[in-house]
Amino acid sequence: MRICELFQSRKPVVSCEIFPPKHDYPVETIFDTLAALSELRPDYISVTYGAGGSSCARSVQIASKVKNDYGVETLAHLTCVGADCRTTDEVLEQLQRENIENVLALRGDLPPEIPCGHGEEYHEYAKDLIAHIRERHNFCIAAAAYPEGHPKCPSLAQDRERLKQKVTAGADFLITQLFFDNRLFYDMLDQLAKIGIHCPVTVGVMPVLNAAQIRRMTELCGASIPNKLTDLLNRYGNSPADMEKAGIDYACAQIVDLVEHGVDGIHLYTMNKPRQTARI
Numbered sequence: 001m002r003i004c005e006l007f008q009s010r011k012p013v014v015s016c017e018i019f020p021p022k023h024d025y026p027v028e029t030i031f032d033t034l035a036a037l038s039e040l041r042p043d044y045i046s047v048t049y050g051a052g053g054s055s056c057a058r059s060v061q062i063a064s065k066v067k068n069d070y071g072v073e074t075l076a077h078l079t080c081v082g083a084d085c086r087t088t089d090e091v092l093e094q095l096q097r098e099n100i101e102n103v104l105a106l107r108g109d110l111p112p113e114i115p116c117g118h119g120e121e122y123h124e125y126a127k128d129l130i131a132h133i134r135e136r137h138n139f140c141i142a143a144a145a146y147p148e149g150h151p152k153c154p155s156l157a158q159d160r161e162r163l164k165q166k167v168t169a170g171a172d173f174l175i176t177q178l179f180f181d182n183r184l185f186y187d188m189l190d191q192l193a194k195i196g197i198h199c200p201v202t203v204g205v206m207p208v209l210n211a212a213q214i215r216r217m218t219e220l221c222g223a224s225i226p227n228k229l230t231d232l233l234n235r236y237g238n239s240p241a242d243m244e245k246a247g248i249d250y251a252c253a254q255i256v257d258l259v260e261h262g263v264d265g266i267h268l269y270t271m272n273k274p275r276q277t278a279r280i
């Protein structure tokens with residue numbers, strides 16, 4: 001099923017994100033996680049993709065397993081940085097053969113030591129990948145949105161205009177980067193309405209289960225940490241069980257408020273942790 005159709009029949013659409021195991025672990029190590037998450041019957045499970053294609057085979061294999069073995073709709077992430085169009089087309093054809101109908105089209109970030117290709121046979125931005133998929137393939141397409149703006153974008157207004165380019169190029173719905181203050185998201189929705197973006201927007205929610213990890217992640221993606229959460233990190237950062245409980249409570253409070261505001265979708269960044277996801 002195309003995920004964009006789900007938004008017409010339920011609110012919120014509830015989904016989960018998982019990532020393939022690292023290469024030194026067998027792919028089977030994710031199967032228990034998949035089984036546990038499938039039992040929660042999310043509307044779909046998304047599977048991340050290593051920029052530059054590092055996890056390509058595993059991402060496709062896991063997305064296929066979600067859909068074809070566990071019977072849960074899937075959204076396959078796909079990045080364009082460092083991949084030429086032929087390689088991108090091959091992955092898309094593979095996804096189609098596996099019966100996968102939904103793609104989250106991203107640029108991705110290559111580590112600085114890996115050179116990324118330039119020129120006509122490469123897509124520079126997600127909007128170019130989206131236009132390519134729309135023109136040559138038949139997928140429901142999602143794109144990434146940044147309530148606080150993409151960290152490399154010079155202004156919020158420019159970030160919103162670039163988001164609009166992705167929707168104009170063919171994105172059917174959006175999934176947000178993590179954030180910890182819902183007001184940022186509500187402000188973003190107002191800004192999008194003003195510039196004519198009316199597609200469904202799903203909120204990406206990251207439960208804080210580990211203080212060090214969340215500090216690292218927010219530094220990378222540019223998300224701000226509100227005082228209320230800083231207090232929790234300071235209080236429980238050295239006590240993993242308490243941190244986990246406080247993080248789950250924080251995520252639940254965030255989600256309750258979002259649902260009360262009538263958001264289109266909630267997307268849980270599960271970090272491959274089904275027990276904590278089930279509690280939320």
Ligand code: FAD
Binds near residue numbers: 124
């Ligand atoms: P784009 O929309 O192309 O934006 C990238 C940068 O280019 C931004 O700074 C933007 O402002 C700028 N830009 C865009 N258009 C133009 C233009 N016309 N002219 C000049 N500058 C422009 N990464 C992975 O590697 N694998 C994943 O599976 C993955 N999953 C993700 C899932 C979600 C929900 C989100 C929010 C992010 C995910 N990421 C993933 C991270 C993502 O790849 C990075 O945030 C990346 O830096 C930007 O990707 P994008 O698709 O938003 O790129």
